[in-house]
Amino acid sequence: MRILRAADYRTMPWKNGGGTTTEITVSPDGAGLDDFDWRVSMARVEGGGPFSGFAGVDRTLAVLEGEGIVLDIAGRSPARLTGASAPISFPADVPTSAALISGPITDLNVMTRRGRATHTVERLLVSAPIDIRPMTATTLILPLDGEVGVTGPATARLGPRDTLLLGREVTELRLEPARPTTVFVIRISAPD
Secondary structure, three states: OEEEOHHHOEEEEOOOOOOEEEEEEEEOOOOOOOOOOEEEEEEEEOOOEEOOOOOOEEEEEEEEEOOOEEEEEOOOOOEEEOOOOOOEEEEOOOOEEEEEOOOOEEEEEEEEEOOOOEEEEEEEEEOOOEEEOOOOOEEEEEEOOOOEEEEOOOEEEEOOOOEEEEEOOOOOEEEEEOOOEEEEEEEEEOOO
16 A cells, blocks of 8 residues: 655656646556556646557546546547546547647546556545445555545545555555545556
8 A cells, every 4th residue: 555645746748749747656667658557647738639649558538627628539429528527448549639628627547558457447426435445456546626534454644636556455445535525446457
């Protein structure tokens, strides 16, 4: 069980140079944009345009703040993604572009390299204590807009946008929000 504090996240340029991303964590540690197994980050999107391509990678996006975006993913109908929407998953190696609905947004971006890892992203509104069962090699808990107490193998408090990183050995965890809070649960599995 490891806590990653929002104040310690690393900011870097987008692969296409069109903006910046705040890297929450990456595996293996220190991996770059071309050699990660999985990566979790946040990006501030100031304008519409094409997404960076990542060969052999699957990605999931969720809107953290702002009105939202409309994603144009090759081979699909345009998808409207807002802060109330379920996260959307798509291949990161197909042409994708986005148009902002009304002003800048911040998004959550989870990427896994095919053959090395898979992932799911769940958005929960937590208003009372809830038990989370990690069930995968790596589970990340990210409260968006409020503090969350955590009890399990250890006790901790997560602030907004802090991340709790759990390994397979953690089998159960209780989240206790100070007030109703949106929490993202990211599960990353390695292939068998």
